[in-house]
Amino acid sequence: MTSNDLGDFLRARRARLRPGDVGLASYGARRVAGLRREEVAVLAGMNSDYYARLEQGRERSPSPQILDSISSALRMDDEAREHLFRLAGTVPEGVRPRPRETVGSALRQLLDGYPNAPAFVLNPATDFLASNALADALFSPFESVDNLARMTFLDPAARSFFTRWERAAEAVVAALRHAAGLDAHYRNLHDLVGSLAGESEEFAALWSSHTVYGKTRDGKELLHPDVGPLSLTFQTFDVRGASGQQLVVYQAEPDSPSAQALALLGSLHATRHQGSATER
Incomplete structure (x- = not known):
């Protein structure tokens, strides 16, 4: 900025x-x-x-x-x-509350209520604040599931995970631009943009293009190393009572190959988690 x-x-x-x-x-x-x-x-x-x-x-x-x-x-x-x-400053400062960085227990319970759908909560800087088990399994190819923008641009796994990487990259930058317009003084976002602009020429070029839009629903074409291609849609919901938080839920078409692949992914993840717990 x-x-x-x-x-x-x-x-x-x-x-x-x-x-x-x-x-x-x-x-x-x-x-x-x-x-x-x-x-x-x-x-x-x-x-x-x-x-x-x-x-x-x-x-x-x-x-x-x-x-x-x-x-x-x-x-x-x-x-x-x-x-x-x-x-242009037509919205007075202080009207929009600062983003909340912690997820309440009721929302965490809601996430776990989607056993067949990856669900997670992001802040305006695309930090992962909470996720359910299937979301953890979905993003397991990444070294660290901490910030969606950093994962998209800096983790090598992103280039194969997002089969339409250019579209995914543009979408995450456009969402960051939109968030910056809502709160230009949000420290997490300001620091993220400065860091990514210095580490990724592709991010810097997209940021300078000033593309801006927020996503409420769209399609995702993913490739997971454990279960293969996934064609998913997602819905994004603003969390009432937690300023800046968005609940994102991925879904597959019922009875589709992607739905079967998600079910398999969840089963594999649960088996590995049980195995790790037994070893400890």
Whole structure:
């Protein structure tokens, strides 16, 4: 996160659009990708010098009306628009409680109530706060199950575990961007971004692209060394009463090969766990 996150975000969004995407004709050679600042200003119905000051960080207090116009001009979806508003400081600090880093006993019991589905709890920095037995089995190929972003970019197992690694990598960075817009001063997230940007060029490139979205449901194509390919869907739920926590539940289609593979994975994990306990 930089001192001009708003300007960086606007430039990144502008670079994604071509004149034809927004109904404009293209004239002359373009030195940079995407729309020109003047074109965004025209689309947003504002002075081009004012828009330039926004991108340069010389204007930091745009009105909600200005932000609405810019978000429409740059074809932002709801989540990107929300991120834009928060970067501009239109949400007063202190309104959003700090993320809670501990999981209550009732939520842990709920996790264990999904014996046939991997379920786990993440904070906004994608730290694993709790997981059930099948989630432990699912992520067992990783050296450490501590932070989903670090696992995705730094653990060698991720490249084979996520069969569509590029998509998984983009999704986790986009979720981090979304979380940063909700709370730019969250220390865990700030430290994670700084660390990963220094350790992974791929993370740094994705972070600088300013892609932002939160996931509530999607598909996952995984390859587990013990049971083979898994085609799963997942649902994400905000945890009421525990700010920042998200419950993630993976599921397989009933009676599908992936469901059978998950059942086998759970059985293998339980057998190994019992064997380890016996040895002790």
